[in-house]
Amino acid sequence: MSVAPPVPRLPSLNALRAFEASARLGGFSQAAQELNVLPGAVAALVKKLEEDIGAPLFERRARGVRLTPLGERALPGFVAVFDSLGQTVRDLRREAAPRKVHIAALPALAELWLAPRLPAVRAKHPDMDISVTALEVPPNLKRVPFDLCLFYADASDRGATVISSDELLPVCTPEIAATLKSPMDLDKVTCLTDSAWSDDWRIWASRSVNGWEFVPKGPVYSLYSLAVQEALSGAGVLMAHRSLIEEHLRSGDLVAPFAMSVRLERPMSLWSLPGGRGNKAVDDVTLELKRLATLND
Known part of the structure; x- marks a missing residue:
């Protein structure tokens, strides 16, 4: 009576992805961000993989994790496999x-x-x-x-x-602009700031007015489009990126009260x-x- 050989059982694909992403990116948190899951889920999957193969792949430390020698040797092969898999999926999507x-x-x-x-x-x-x-x-x-x-x-x-x-320049409604005679008058008005570009005011002021260390006073917005709408409504002076408010300058809804602008490095x-x-x-x-x-x- 013949006996069929046992079929090797592969570890969970999710566990393999969790290991590869963690090893490539340098930690469970970074892998969780890429895989769109919680860090605890990544850690659990990696732990299950280590149990399946019978050896640790990471050293757990207070400040994070580091690959063991076994994990380091395994990583290049897994990266190549998942790169190839990703390319194949992209090719399928492109053809479809x-x-x-x-x-x-x-x-x-x-x-x-x-x-x-x-x-x-x-x-x-x-x-x-x-x-x-x-x-x-x-x-x-x-x-x-x-x-x-x-x-x-x-x-x-x-x-x-x-x-x-692109370039930085303060903009506001014509009504507010009429009250501004020089950049120093910005100390007397509300200044609108985007949180992602909070340094823009400092950059413009220091390059336009001989190293002026201007600190804007006013609200900070997490969406630049919201800050633009506030400027259009007359809420204050916005430190603008010209390419993003060009149409408002052409229409006259916003104006640049000063001639100075600063070219962005990027x-x-x-x-x-x-x-x-x-x-x-x-x-x-x-x-x-x-x-x-x-x-x-």
């Missing part, structure tokens, strides 16, 4: 939906620069399916489900295309992630956004 493009963008750029231009992109490419996700920092991993990134960034570091240079840049490279739809969107950007130059 060849005209779908997913853009990751800084929230302010997504709302105030990209969104107003998407109708023109769709009009030029009506078969295109474009989605946008707002992120505070650019994704830089091989497996993120994005094709394009739009952020303020050094273009040379990422092989990016410069979409537009331009608005657009670049492809691994999932978007070699994709004609991504190239079409990139070319159209570049064309639309030049219309305001």
Whole structure:
């Protein structure tokens, strides 16, 4: 009587992903952020994997975890496997939906620069399916489900295309501007600040008025678009990024009370992630956004 050999049982795929992400990123918390789960769930999955293989993969320490020699030897193989798996999934999605493009963008750029231009992109490419996700920092991993990134960034570091240079300048309604004779008058009015760009006031003041150490007095907003709306309603003076409020300057709803502006060190840049490279739809969107950007130059 023949006996079939036992089929080897592989560990849980989720446990393997938890180990690979934790080892690659340097900790359970970082892996949890990438996998969109709680750090405790990642730790539990890694612990289960260690029980399955019969040896520890991480050394637990008060300040975090560190790979054991066994974990270090295993990591390159797992990274290669999950990179290959991710590429295969991207290829499947691209073939299934060849005209779908997913853009990751800084929230302010997504709302105030990209969104107003998407109708023109769709009009030029009506078969295109474009989605946008707002992120505070650019994704830089091989497996993120994005094709394009739009952020303020050094273009040379990422092989990016410069979409537009930008500059800082205070803006407000004409009524408020009429009360401002010099930059020093900003001490007497409400100043509006975006929390993500809280240093913008200092940068503009120090470069425009011989090292002036100006401290703005007024509310701070977590959404730049909300700060813009407050400026439009006459709530105070906003330290603005010109590219994001250009239409309001053209209409006269907002004005620049002073002639001084400061060029941002990092331009608005657009670049492809691994999932978007070699994709004609991504190239079409990139070319159209570049064309639309030049219309305001």
